[in-house]
Amino acid sequence: RKEVEQDPGPFNVPEGATVAFNCTYSNSASQSFFWYRQDCRKEPKLLMSVYSSGNEDGRFTAQLNRASQYISLLIRDSKLSDSATYLCVVNSGAGSYQLTFGKGTKLSVIP
Amino acid sequence: DAMVIQNPRYQVTQFGKPVTLSCSQTLNHNVMYWYQQKSSQAPKLLFHYYDKDFNNEADTPDNFQSRRPNTSFCFLDIRSPGLGDAAMYLCATSRDMADPTQYFGPGTRLTVL
Numbered sequence: 001r002k003e004v005e006q007d008p009g010p011f012n013v014p015e016g017a018t019v020a021f022n023c024t025y026s027n028s029a030s031q032s033f034f035w036y037r038q039d040c041r042k043e044p045k046l047l048m049s050v051y052s053s054g055n056e057d058g059r060f061t062a063q064l065n066r067a068s069q070y071i072s073l074l075i076r077d078s079k080l081s082d083s084a085t086y087l088c089v090v091n092s093g094a095g096s097y098q099l100t101f102g103k104g105t106k107l108s109v110i111p
Numbered sequence: 112d113a114m115v116i117q118n119p120r121y122q123v124t125q126f127g128k129p130v131t132l133s134c135s136q137t138l139n140h141n142v143m144y145w146y147q148q149k150s151s152q153a154p155k156l157l158f159h160y161y162d163k164d165f166n167n168e169a170d171t172p173d174n175f176q177s178r179r180p181n182t183s184f185c186f187l188d189i190r191s192p193g194l195g196d197a198a199m200y201l202c203a204t205s206r207d208m209a210d211p212t213q214y215f216g217p218g219t220r221l222t223v224l
């Protein structure tokens with residue numbers, strides 16, 4: 001089983017749509033969770049950390065389900081500038097500062 | 112202001128010709144990482160330094176070496192690049208064990224001819 005698994009997409013959505021990405025992770029001891037955004041041929045950039053209670057940052061909402069080892073990212077009112085690959089990232093175990101990256105989900109927002 | 116800087120941004124080398132990639136940071140973070148990323152793949156950790164302690168991943172080829180002469184700088188040496196080493200090389204930093212959030216440099220895209 002892959003450590004961090006994501007649907008690679010691509011997700012092609014019209015501007016203004018709501019889109020959700022899911023991610024599962026295999027290490028039940030993981031404690032830190034993130035979504036990173038990566039534009040084509042650029043570096044990953046932190047989009048948001050994911051907290052147990054769920055958290056929201058503008059149009060972006062992240063949820064964590066520890067029991068199911070599942071993380072989600074919801075993007076509301078999609079903009080053309082949201083087009084990117086979204087990487088689900090999990091720390092590599094209890095107390096570990098190393099991160100394990102998913103392969104990413106590609107989003108294309110279409111005019 | 113850039114916090115994690117990588118030079119050069121693009122590097123072309125010949126098969127077998129050694130190459131060195133550099134990374135510097137202004138964050139004063141304890142941990143520095145080197146990743147290799149190929150198209151449509153997740154970043155693959157090659158090794159990292161926690162302060163001066165070097166930690167190599169088990170599947171990192173011996174062809175890849177690293178140096179961290181001080182807190183700010185870290186280098187990736189590829190001793191004999193092969194065609195399969197063509198990739199984006201990403202440097203990242205994180206503060207310490209308490210905060211695993213990683214911050215990436217813009218990457219160096221390596222082409223091997």
